[in-house]
Amino acid sequence: MQSTLRCLLHLRSPSLRRNLLSYAQIVRAPIHGLSSPRVSFSPSTVLHRRIGSFLEPDEEEEETKRKGIVSAYYDPVQGRVVTSEQRMDQVFGSSIHPLENFRREVGEEEESGRSIWVRSKQKGKEENVETPKFSSSYARRKGKSGKIKVLYGCDNCGIELSQWWGVCPKCGVGSVVERGPDMSDVNPKRGAEVSEAAVRSWLPHKAGSAVPKTLAEVNMGIAQTEWRIPLSGLFGMEVSRVLGGGIVPGSLVLVGGDPGVGKSTLLLQISANVAEELDSDKAAPVVYVSGEESIEQIANRADRMCITTDNLYLYSSTDIEDIFDKIQPLRPRALIIDSIQTVYLREVTGSAGNVSQVRECTSALLRFAKDTNIPVFLIGHVTKSGDIAGPRVLEHIVDVVLYMEGERYSSYRLLRSVKNRFGSTDELGVFEMSGMGLQAVANPSEMFLTDSNTESDILTGLAVGVMVDGSRAFAIEVQALCVAGKSNARHVNGIQESRADLIISVLQKQAGLKLQDNAIFLNVVSGIKLSETSGDLAVAAAICSSFLELPLPNDLAFIGEIGLGGELRVVPRMDKQVMAVAQLGYKRCVVPKSAEKLLAALDTDMIILGCKNLKDMIYSVFNQNMEI
Template sequence: MAKKQDSYQCTECGWVSTRWVGRCGECQAWGTVAERGAPKLRQVASSVPADKAVPISDVATDKAQRRRTTIAELDRVLGDGLVPGAVVLLAGEPGVGKSTLLLDVAAKWARSGQTTLYISGEESASQVRLRAERTSALDDKLYLASETDLGTVLGHIEQVRPSLLVLDSVQTIATADAEGAPGGPAQVREVTGALARVAKREDMAVVIVGHVTKDGSIAGPRTLEHLVDVVLTFEGDRHSGFRMVRATKNRFGPADEVGCFEMSERGIVEVPDPSGLFTTAHSEPTPGTCVTVTLEGRRPLLAEIQALVAQSPNQSSPRRTTHGLDSSRIAMVLAVLERKANLPLSSHDVYVSTVGGARVTDPSVDLPVAVAVASAALDRHFPKKLLALGEVGLAGDLRRVPGVERRLAEASRLGFELAVVPRGSRDVTVKVPKLGGLKVVEVETLADALGMLDLRRAARQ
């Protein structure tokens, strides 16, 4: 008789293996594979459903009408408001402002006449009250409790009957029905599942704060993201006041929207027009700068690229320093500049950065990076009201990028006069030249773009 093989399962993602391994073969997490018992298969008896199944056209939708939080930037990301019964997971780095934002949401929800319950597992009630006074987030319909037990949290929900529950955070709540310490995979899964069931039953919107790991991903089991309806990430550099809420999953709206905020002494403030945060006001054209328009989801945002080129003291190994940009992509653009545009950079230190702490990963930033570096290397400037966008190929060609029409419309609104784009973009930007007199120039290669801006002649000498 063959010996029965043991089965091992990852507590993070559920991956199954016939032998123990130190690292999960699916999610690559270390130390999460544990032995599990043999599954017990049994016949499940059918039961009479409480409610009969009805045609989908007969299902009432009055209980699922969205309710706005009155914070326009957050409503934009949620899909124009919170849906009753929806469970939202908000994750972000420590100190980025998650609790401050949600306390403001809870207070404004309460001011609209809706009962709100704020559960804090990380701070005492008095500490939350002090923060609420500082940010003017006080209202009699906002109820506050400091709890770490799931049963007590459910008891507060039965007593208060809120239409919105804010839980800060899910890693601090525990229940005796699950194994492990608070914040463990089993505890997080059980707590989230229980709150999701209560939310659907009571038509109560729930917003849960989640921690993140060192690499920025959401802490806890991967099934946590499957249990909730909406997953939001709160991003921002603690050295910069700019904050961004991004939707990575949304069952009730678009999953590619972003909301912009700014951290101030009064708390989190909306930034409906963030373009000015990532540019500087130069009285005169300055060499080494170029403006572009990036897309964050479906939202066009202005970004300024600055470059500095200096003679390297170490000719054999010049420095390549970037901030807010992908260093490997910048290295590729510099290689194309030297090879295809005859720009000598191998003996120079090159520093490339964005303004305002913006993090730009859009491929359309290739061309403005090349223009800024060439301008800095040759100490030449170009018209002040100019922007560039386009992806640079290894052959020195320029490739079209998505959303050109929206990008140029935003540039026209902000008063730009000349835009350099890859050839072939005109078929989707027919109406753009009529908006504010913006002139669109199409070029085929990087060398053509630099030549048009008079940034190649000195390189040829």
């Protein structure tokens, strides 16, 4: 051992010296093959040693041929000493071949973690030698600690982690759960390779035919009005408004929303609308694929909605490759996938809904849409925070992202576009859920209003304002109730609490209303959320009406923002808001003084009342000079 360590001190490579010293301390046996005090290692040099050899040389040779030996050699690529068990009389004769003659291949048993195989190439012959668990290949799979790596992930945002955290360090909402072993070394296929292998069989091969073209060549012979797939009827017009004028061929559309809001109903009606083409020459099948329902359940829902088209095909499957194989003979005009969290690719590690599965399935569907020019609609689940479940890259891959919104106890549904590569994101579709499915609302401006009697005491504390959402303007009703007493509690529904506190404080300070000893209740009718400042003036008017116990005329509307000094400020797109309330039959509208001349020039029969501040508004509306 002393002579061995003395030789090791002359080794030039620090990493090699460290590995050999550590190995010598463990084995405590002589090392054979060191003939000189200075050893120079090259990729073809193999350091061979016997473990636990206490036999005479002749006996040792016979024992070696009969039982085999455990050998160690230095791998310059890895910078470490690795071991293997060999039968000298069966495999290598009486010598060890250079390292370059070895080629590692993954065998069937490596998947189960029992062993791997080393294949030797010597004089045109190949023989398999079993390498035990302590080999370098097996150690590399298990990591430095010798344990199989385990992946963890957040059930909310989908982030992948290498260790358990309890609560997700990224979103702080979801809990970290175990997803299984890390198979990155066993299955190296990832990303585009998996998608390419999965969809190569069904995609049309255009290799060599596609060349860069000028913009004029691309637009030649294409009429933009006829290029999109039209949707008929009031329902189709409302959906086309959100999509930017119709369905773009080859587009990938993602629809998200809370459970039960009507995503499946919406896409079933869209598929029926596309299949019921008025022009029989353009009629083509549409395939609706569901991974959550059977075809009988989908047919039952279609029967309730009176969908009877013959070009609508139903299929229930969760395998992407199987779906592509089945729809290829049909050449559909559109494809619906319900939902992206239920489908999977066979060659991607993880179950359906996994972050990798969602990403790769979406990539495969994107390539399908672009290469076949068939539009694909996807339904996406949402998390409890309202975001679409899965990786954020999902929303970057698709062309259009639509969100469907609706209150739990309201029949109205809003379809808005948050991403649209082919149109505006300011559009908003308004629908009403009925027994026949989703019906387009003819006049959405008045859907949040209630019927009321003219000049009645019921109108006390009730004011009408206007809210703009996208390109639509909606008239809203704000209710206020002021109750005198010792409590100054404030209860708000449909209005931001911080905004309500600001308006009440400005009324106390700048308008002189003594609201400090009143409990104030505020509510927006129909459960809509007032998220912009154009409704500030309507909230202030409702509070004044309830506090002064004076009703407001039902032909009067309020539009404007309130500043901290009590002044009235102009809000964007006031002309659109004034036109919206004018179409509903309102005769007068209170607006900021600075916008009076501009709005008076509009072609309406309304009387525009310009006010500078809150006091001016109170005196003009209630038409009284009183001490407040």
